[in-house]
Amino acid sequence: MSDPDRTRDEGSPDDHSAASGSDWRERSGTSVRTDGGTEAEGPDAVALDPWGSSTVSDYRKLFDQFGIESFDEVLPEVPEPHYLMRRGVIFGHRDYRPVARAMREGEPFAALSGFMPTGDPHIGHKLVFDEIIWHQERGGDAYGLIADLEAHSARGLTWEEIDEHARNYVLSLLALGFDPEDGELYRQSENRDVQDLAFELGAEANFSELQAIYDFDGETDVSHMQSVVTQMADILYPQLDGPKPTVIPVGPDQDPHMRLARDLAARMGYFGVTRAYASFEVDDAERELLGAAHEALQADRSADERVRCEAAADWIEAEIAPDDVRQRTVEKLRAAGKEPLRPRTRFLDRNATDEAFEALIEAVEGEKRVYDEHVDAFDMDREAATELAREIAIDHGGYGFRAPSSIYHRFMTGLTGGKMSSSIPASHISLLDDPEDGYDKVKSATTGGRSTAEEQREKGGKADECPVYELYAYLLAGDDDEFAKEVYDECVGGERLCGGCKEQAAELMESFLEDHQEKRAEWEAKLDELDIDLDSDRKR
Numbered sequence: 001m002s003d004p005d006r007t008r009d010e011g012s013p014d015d016h017s018a019a020s021g022s023d024w025r026e027r028s029g030t031s032v033r034t035d036g037g038t039e040a041e042g043p044d045a046v047a048l049d050p051w052g053s054s055t056v057s058d059y060r061k062l063f064d065q066f067g068i069e070s071f072d073e074v075l076p077e078v079p080e081p082h083y084l085m086r087r088g089v090i091f092g093h094r095d096y097r098p099v100a101r102a103m104r105e106g107e108p109f110a111a112l113s114g115f116m117p118t119g120d121p122h123i124g125h126k127l128v129f130d131e132i133i134w135h136q137e138r139g140g141d142a143y144g145l146i147a148d149l150e151a152h153s154a155r156g157l158t159w160e161e162i163d164e165h166a167r168n169y170v171l172s173l174l175a176l177g178f179d180p181e182d183g184e185l186y187r188q189s190e191n192r193d194v195q196d197l198a199f200e201l202g203a204e205a206n207f208s209e210l211q212a213i214y215d216f217d218g219e220t221d222v223s224h225m226q227s228v229v230t231q232m233a234d235i236l237y238p239q240l241d242g243p244k245p246t247v248i249p250v251g252p253d254q255d256p257h258m259r260l261a262r263d264l265a266a267r268m269g270y271f272g273v274t275r276a277y278a279s280f281e282v283d284d285a286e287r288e289l290l291g292a293a294h295e296a297l298q299a300d301r302s303a304d305e306r307v308r309c310e311a312a313a314d315w316i317e318a319e320i321a322p323d324d325v326r327q328r329t330v331e332k333l334r335a336a337g338k339e340p341l342r343p344r345t346r347f348l349d350r351n352a353t354d355e356a357f358e359a360l361i362e363a364v365e366g367e368k369r370v371y372d373e374h375v376d377a378f379d380m381d382r383e384a385a386t387e388l389a390r391e392i393a394i395d396h397g398g399y400g401f402r403a404p405s406s407i408y409h410r411f412m413t414g415l416t417g418g419k420m421s422s423s424i425p426a427s428h429i430s431l432l433d434d435p436e437d438g439y440d441k442v443k444s445a446t447t448g449g450r451s452t453a454e455e456q457r458e459k460g461g462k463a464d465e466c467p468v469y470e471l472y473a474y475l476l477a478g479d480d481d482e483f484a485k486e487v488y489d490e491c492v493g494g495e496r497l498c499g500g501c502k503e504q505a506a507e508l509m510e511s512f513l514e515d516h517q518e519k520r521a522e523w524e525a526k527l528d529e530l531d532i533d534l535d536s537d538r539k540r
Helices: 060-066 097-105 123-137 148-154 159-175 192-202 207-214 222-239 252-267 284-298 309-319 324-336 354-363 382-395 435-443 453-459 467-476 481-492 498-524
Strands: 090-094 110-115 141-146 183-187 246-250 271-276 344-349 368-370 374-377 405-409
Touching: 060 252, 090 252, 110 123, 110 222, 123 141, 123 159, 123 246, 123 405, 123 467, 141 159, 141 222, 148 159, 148 222, 159 183, 159 498, 192 222, 207 222, 207 252, 222 246, 222 252, 246 252, 252 405, 271 284, 271 382, 284 309, 284 324, 309 324, 344 382, 354 382, 435 498, 467 481, 467 498
Parallel strands: 110 141, 110 246, 141 183, 246 405
Antiparallel strands: 090 405, 271 344, 344 374, 368 374
């Protein structure tokens, strides 16, 4: 590992860091890897902690372990994607397609993300700022929130400290292009609608659930737990005036919040909508077996000839290896006997009033079966059923929330290697740093260079393991893909040496900070005109 404070000759490359950097994806034939160089809980496990300093060792594990989808799969559906999307910095998503569709079709959608004011905003935070602003520029309702209740409860900051940091976050967000007239800025502690919604959401969550998700224990204070529910309210807040696709740009360590928010959005609904095959209730694993049995058996029958539950039980026993799921499914099928096994869409009564349930029954067209706690529709697909359920809920006083979407960006590697951290000044560049200090930090950064200039020219640099190349890909190249590619190709081709590369990056960083801070100063003069109180009157 190189010494970031050591002075090097202009033509001599630095030693490479253990941390990895951005790639140029398929354009340069490389693979994406930005992992901070450490493992989390062993080689096959990833720990996601919203309040920790988690570093993801392999982003691909998130696809299998947590159900995050690769952003590459949805990228072709995004109109004029942001360069962070094009370059693979935004690497994953949950259910982003409804947001992409809304953008393409000019329909309402929203983007929201929060900032816990525990320190100065730095270039890692700029990723989230840019993602919110980009969605706003494409017609989305944009929300920037200050998570001051979380900062006070989870980190123990005083309100005076929170006020100072909140002001700095807001100024940087505005300086980077957020339009406050076309978006909303707020503090958790000042937003009564958020707090009221948090109270309602709290009725759908319990301590055991928070304990399982966040590893809370008997020492966790109530305010910390309350701040979690408040964050759930933040995530759903853009839909209080009506359901719409909503995206939350975050780092992967925040995914526990997204999973809980999606669950709570469903629980707050009057109705659940699912696929079903018979009158009895099943879980997801049992439903998968029923679907397989129906598909196999119906293939040998005419469209008018029904598959019976008892026949499905026989097929499962013959074709599926014994386990608990098979046993449960067969028992339910045997109990149903000669009942037809037919695909249908099921409306489950979760929180509906009697009036709403009756309205739903009336609204379902075509063949249907009505039970005490659910309605089966045989001529309606799931998407249409979901929209109908939402309309009925809203008409009868419910929320009708859509499950919020999320996109995930890679952690920036620290300038000294490892994860970029606010607590390690040399590892990051604050958006408040003096431009000359920003220049010096880049000049002192570790790189993915070889041991000597000769070796660098012969073998090429390791751009994929270089924090300085990350600066180009994530920030300094801006929207200029050709420039980012040129830096990459020259590095790996041995034409670009680390001294000159860092000098260019340092100059660009200095220029960026000068411009950013000029715009911050312009907004500071107008800050009092905004509809957000940055001076708390709270006592602690």
